[in-house]
Amino acid sequence: MSYLNLIYHTQNMNRTTLVLGACGQIGTELTLSLRAKYGNNKVIATDIKEPDLIELKEGPFEILDASDARGMRAICEKYNVDTVYHLVAMLSATGEKFPMKAWDLNMQSLLHALELAKEKVIKKIFWPSSIAVFGPTTPKQNTPQQGVMEPSTVYGISKLAGERWCEYYHNKYNVDVRSIRYPGLISWKSQPGGGTTDYAVEIYYKALEEGKYTSFLSEHRTLPMMYMADAIRATMELTEAPLENVKIRSSYNLAGISFDPASIGASIKKIVPGFELNFKPDYREEIAASWPESIDDSQARMDWNWTSKFDLDSMTVDMLTNLRAKLQLS
């Protein structure tokens, strides 16, 4: 190895990965998966609050408000950060209650990270978009990668604006930013907060704890969803894909499973036979009604070989098994 190569190699060896929003639904599992792969000290977890899950403290953990540009820069410099996974956002349902807060948090934190990449403080960013970028005028079935996007929620507007900023920073400043339009995510390790798709997590807890659940979405409100294990794998696969494979710099469509509350209820009933499901749609029904039912993710499949593994029943088995153990139920 030449002297210059050796210096380059040594510098890169010491670089770390930063997770913003490490205590959130995605951040928790992503931090643990990244640490399992790269080592605890190579992955810096940050959040605005202390973690409930003690495992998150098994590597470096820093309190950081992602809307604080100086704080984000200081941590990136302190730990010689290479890649930032930016998982801070106010989701759709809470965003409708606090529109300006949602806009400020979702946009500022992204722009701070993009600026750090532009200035070469960091090298790469993963930032999640969402199916919320689509709106009532988008085709609902097999929604294409490119097409009409007229989101009707503040969250969706901020995600669409974020996508445009990502592509802009890539085109103008060569920033290596990668993104996925996540469907609703279902997980047992950490709970979601403030989303329209949260019912699909709550339903599993209630099935085990109470044997019944009242859905805030209507019986046949179909949405694109995905099990967290698939989402984490997609996130790491895209972020680690060779540069030349990443053709979309706004955000990739990603598909997992499409189902409605009635179908997830039927899937749970196969394992919890007495489970009772009722419906009392609230304001979230209107948000859900504006989103697609299924997603065309052929571009992700083509560019970085994406393929999902879990279907509704295999997800239900895995969710209920893990939740039973977590909640210490027999």
Ligand code: AKB
């Ligand atoms: C939400 O429901 O707001 C999120 C999303 C679909 O991005 N889970």
